[in-house]
Amino acid sequence: MGGLSKEYVIKRLGMFLLTVWLGTTVIFIVPRMAPGDPVQAMIGRMLTEGSNVENADQIVEAYRERFGLNDPVHVQYFKYLYNSATFNTGYSLAFFPSRIDDMIARSLPWTIGLLFVALILSFIIGNAVGALLAWRRTPKMIRWLLPISLTFTSIPAYMIGIMLLFFFAFMLDWFPYAGNYARGLNPGWDLEFIGSVIKHAFLPAMSIIMVSMGSWALGMRGMMITTDGEDYMILADAKGLTPMRIFWRYGIRNAILPQITAFGVALGALAGGSVLVEIIFTYPGVGYLLYQGILNSDFTLIQGIVFYVIVGVSIAVLILDLTYPLIDPRITYQRS
Template sequence: MYSLQYLLKRIGLLITVMWTAATINFLIPKLSPRDPIRERLLQAATQGGRNQTGLQQMAEAYSRDFGLDQPLWQQYLNSLLKVVRFDYGYSISQYPRTVNSVILDAMPWTLGLGLVSILIAFVIGTILGALLGWPRSPRWLRFFVPTSMLTSAVPAFVLGFLLIYVFAFQLKLFPLAGAYSRTATPEFSGEFILDVIRHAFLPACALILFQLGGQALQMRSLMVMTTGEDYIIFADAKGLKPRRIFLKYAVRNALLPQVTGLVMSLGTFIFSTVLVETLFAYPGLGGLINGSIQVLDYNLLYGITMILVFAVCIATLIVDLIYPLLDPRIRYGKA
């Protein structure tokens, strides 16, 4: 099913993508003339009413701790070593906490919101698109075609604004922002879980609606092309049951490019998740990215970006490896 040569090629491609992303991530912040450590120290001294004498010495000391006083080539090599070891040092904005600890605190919220949203959107969008593209489906389903076009064209954060205005501000059915109530105690209990679900409902709906429309339209197009194939016409002529033709012949053959489209849209979905989390003040990676950009926390921004790139690369590799399970005609080996 898989050849060693193919696996090595895919792993080599993954390493190349990671190296390219690490290089770009390292170079872009260096184009900024601002000094994040000096700005943080100056802000702390101003807010605390402290004497700014010795600010230069403190900035130099912290620069040595973060390795910012080293030559550019040495900083670049250190950044590559951080990627290999998954150790991104200390957070500038939340010092002395490490970047890994800050990311680990926010990761479960993003995984819970993002993965659940994209899986729900993929399953519902695929089923809906398959029904829309099947000529024997009920006519009333055609109503969802313009609806899907509308939701897929509107950005997720705009949908989030609309949901906040209608369901949180006007109807007051759901909270405006946050992951749980301020008075709630984080614990594994039914009451706390329900509170988390209530807070995650609106951001999840914004992501689901945004992704669902595109998934439905793409699956509909694939089904329209599939139903015109000779094997569908032949199966219908043999007198096979419509349900069997729909599931085993039409949906199964249209599912492979649908999964490919899902992987290709992961980057856009991650960007949308970041914006939605920022809009709803959700304590995930989106809020961390927004905060790290504002305070120039390069280490934290570098760590989050590399983890997201690594996640997309791994997802692409996994989908490549499960293709033969979806379509037995696919073989990764020598002809």
């Protein structure tokens, strides 16, 4: 494995731990600075549901004790750090006695399935469109795609989501407007279920793809034009290589490198940016869960979700970083 030194890997792992620690600390502090008391909020909800709550004071006190909210802040913090390090995210405040791990485990596959697939699709489609736009032999028809996709880029994903819902779910009734699969179906690896999942994920995925595709295309087009002017492209032509070979191995192979860096950044932005999309489509993913956590001042749920998001994104960026020397041979993390 060329380009990676032991020192670099260790250093990079240290950076990874530091990032996760900083992230977890921030999510410990922020909810405690926000207005609203989670236990009071829960009592309030109980009141609206079941009219009268007896011994509300005792319940509040019991909850506070149970969740350690009576401890001094620094004790809470160290307990929290310890629990985070052992991936023990505890119980939800608002949905007690649901365990946060279980709640996340239920919604995370949906988010990964939707967001990750949507991001990869928009990366592939966007880069393909961008590369084709810069390519001299590309038919004129495809050249119309860039202005169109750029138009969508300037509209936020949730606006596109609402438009898609209106046209394709309400007016045309082609797609369902909420949920992750049709009610009454048993989750399993059968065609009916998978078909239903794809049908439900289609519109939210489209809204993400339509919005992010344009910027990939624009970036790739610029990179491809730069690459096309390189001397090695002319030499490849002089060598009599086929246009396909030149396009892929000499053109895209070199133009894609900065795009891959941008992909790592997009991974991070994705986690936060798609909460709204999940809310609009009532898609039971992590974003939707986070939204509910925020509505109910559910500290522990918010912390748990954001913690997993931070760890997930950090791992993804770490992997991207460590594999980069394989993608670009000029980048080495070795001391010469």
